[in-house]
């Protein structure tokens with residue numbers, strides 16, 4: 001008998017602690033820490049995770065300890081480091097440990113709680129017999145029943161004739177499905193088909209069998225193809241025409257596009273210097289963090305690949321994080337073609353089964369290289385030697401909902417615990433990382449020239465859209481100069497990328513007669529016009545409605561489209577220059593699986609001259625024929641109520657500019673702006689990161705923002721505006737007096753988007769440098785104070801939030 005600590009699958013404040021259980025001898029196996037178990041908890045059964053051995057102290061001796069009911073895993077699915085990490089991270093991000101564990105693990109390991117109904121003994125009721133159809137227990141999902149039936153079931157439960165039971169289903173078992181196979185010989189089919197006693201439906205089925213004598217079919221397939229009712233199929237099985245069996249539903253194999261083998265390039269001097277520094281740290285098993293500030297096209301990826309190779313050669317494991325897999329298909333190809341061994345590619349597009357298979361193979365050390373988005377930082381890679389975070393400035397490395405962790409924070413923790421080197425790479429590092437490098441916390445490494453010899457950074461020109469020509473043609477998205485260059489570029493056989501950071505056709509709709517603007521009923525934000533789908537859409541909650549023909553307020557038909565979007569730019573450009581072949585890339589045009597990949601492929605094969613798109617086109621793409629990049633409106637991000645607006649604008653413009661002239665032919669960039677004097681835009685045009693860094697640091701210093709101050713955000717939301725407002729006031733009353741005098745508290749105020757999907761949002765911002773009272777206060781806020789809030793009001797605490805909207 002063993003005593004163990006178990007974290008149970010019940011994410012509440014009261015249950016956020018390990019519970020002690022007995023692991024009975026008949027369940028003992030060599031490794032049980034890190035395994036899932038099923039435990040009795042109160043009057044139900046829950047999934048749990050064994051996190052440690054426990055001691056029997058005097059207090060527990062007196063308690064009746066319960067026994068673990070079953071052990072699910074034959075070997076641990078969480079290694080020691082993951083267990084320690086989950087404990088630390090839960091505290092660091094004000095989350096429950098079970099929630100952290102579940103975000104680390106692939107979904108398939110989660111429990112599925114099934115509701116079932118059991119008939120009480122000695123019950124003899126015809127209605128119940130019908131309901132249970134001869135079985136002792138049935139699955140209960142209310143959707144399957146009419147409201148009449150549900151009422152009946154409830155009354156049976158009340159009378160004690162039916163007993164609800166809940167069981168824990170597993171998602172990680174291989175799914176098997178019921179299939180049918182033909183049992184009749186060809187001759188038999190023919191004979192049966194002409195018999196008088198054979199019904200018309202049965203004849204249809206026999207006809208189907210005649211054409212499909214071999215192979216397995218689901219009931220649904222047969223009933224659809226042969227157009228017969230499921231009952232006919234069931235009866236045919238009873239008669240022995242068909243054989244029923246359960247077959248494994250095969251998981252989609254990863255479509256391996258592993259085209260060619262690629263070889264290491266000979267590094268140039270700057271690349272080599274970077275490589276040497278990081279390699280030394282890997283060899284020395286140092287938990288050192290490097291910041292690589294390398295201009296676009298400076299060959300950062302090549303350095304990553306060679307460092308990963310080195311790590312593997314030393315027998316250690318490596319993780320490479322990218323902001324979004326779909327935006328980096330070229331990078332993935334390069335990685336895959338470089339390494340002979342199997343690589344795990346972890347991203348949201350995988351099925352639950354695929355993710356679980358990869359997790360197992362990483363645990364078993366069959367896979368030593370992991371590439372993926374944010375959550376790949378949790379991959380249980382043993383003896384980790386190197387973690388690379390590419391485009392380290394990207395905000396997707398932070399998860400916006402619970403648990404609000406940042407992959408960077410986890411990377412640094414794992415580096416400390418494994419002696420792994422961390423390499424953060426970007427052409428435009430976040431101010432926080434760059435400031436840390438300034439202070440010597442990270443080691444700064446720089447590359448200031450492009451890797452392809454002869455390739456230079458492109459020339460950038462800013463067009464002032466306030467000038468006279470634009471005033472007269474205020475509805476035009478194209479300055480004559482940009483249009484001219486697009487035309488010329490096509491004549492030269494080159495390609496163009498156009499960036500516009502807004503999807504749809506026009507930003508909003510307005511009635512010229514009365515000024516009415518349609519708004520989302522859930523969020524109160526103006527709706528965007530989409531001509532493709534003939535609808536008005538809310539970009540925040542997804543609400544849609546048809547485009548009105550007349551104004552719903554004054555019935556006038558003078559409806560005007562205001563502002564612009566990718567759809568409009570595409571159509572307008574096609575009208576102006578009909579000879580162009582244009583492809584549009586945005587959330588709407590790439591919704592279909594595989595379509596983004598196809599558009600990118602076709603573009604690289606020169607099937608298009610121009611690519612118009614949102615941020616998708618700004619990042620990571622490497623097309624040698626692109627020598628012109630145009631930014632339709634550089635100002636969209638500047639007006640957001642966020643202290644990082646300039647930083648985000650600078651990053652986006654620098655990134656998109658970097659798509660131009662990546663090969664030998666010089667590139668150019670044209671930026672259209674209504675704020676050409678804004679430093680974020682003018683310095684992006686100069687592609688002068690260092691100067692931007694100094695300037696922006698100065699402003700952040702004046703305004704007491706990050707990196708000079710740390711920021712924590714407390715927000716509250718609820719369906720009732722008044723109640724949510726009262727709640728945040730109470731939070732403020734609780735928090736403010738407890739904090740250090742030097743800590744600054746802003747608000748509480750409604751958020752910039754105050755209503756979203758019918759919930760009202762309020763926030764307060766805490767700016768602090770070193771405040772010993774902060775963490776204890778926030779802990780108390782979450783552990784005790786939050787229990788006093790009404791149930792439908794949610795409180796969240798976010799350190800280093802990425803967005804304030």
Ligand code: ADP
Nearest residue numbers: 265266267268296297298299300301302451452
């Ligand atoms: P970054 O990731 O910094 O934007 P990439 O790694 O994509 O840059 O490199 C840009 C281009 O330079 C790629 O086409 C790559 O093949 C090429 N390249 C990288 N390193 C070298 C090198 N040492 N010699 C020649 N070409 C290189």
Ligand code: ZN
Nearest residue numbers: 511514551554
């Ligand atoms: Zn009107």
Ligand code: ZN
Nearest residue numbers: 520523538541
């Ligand atoms: Zn909405």
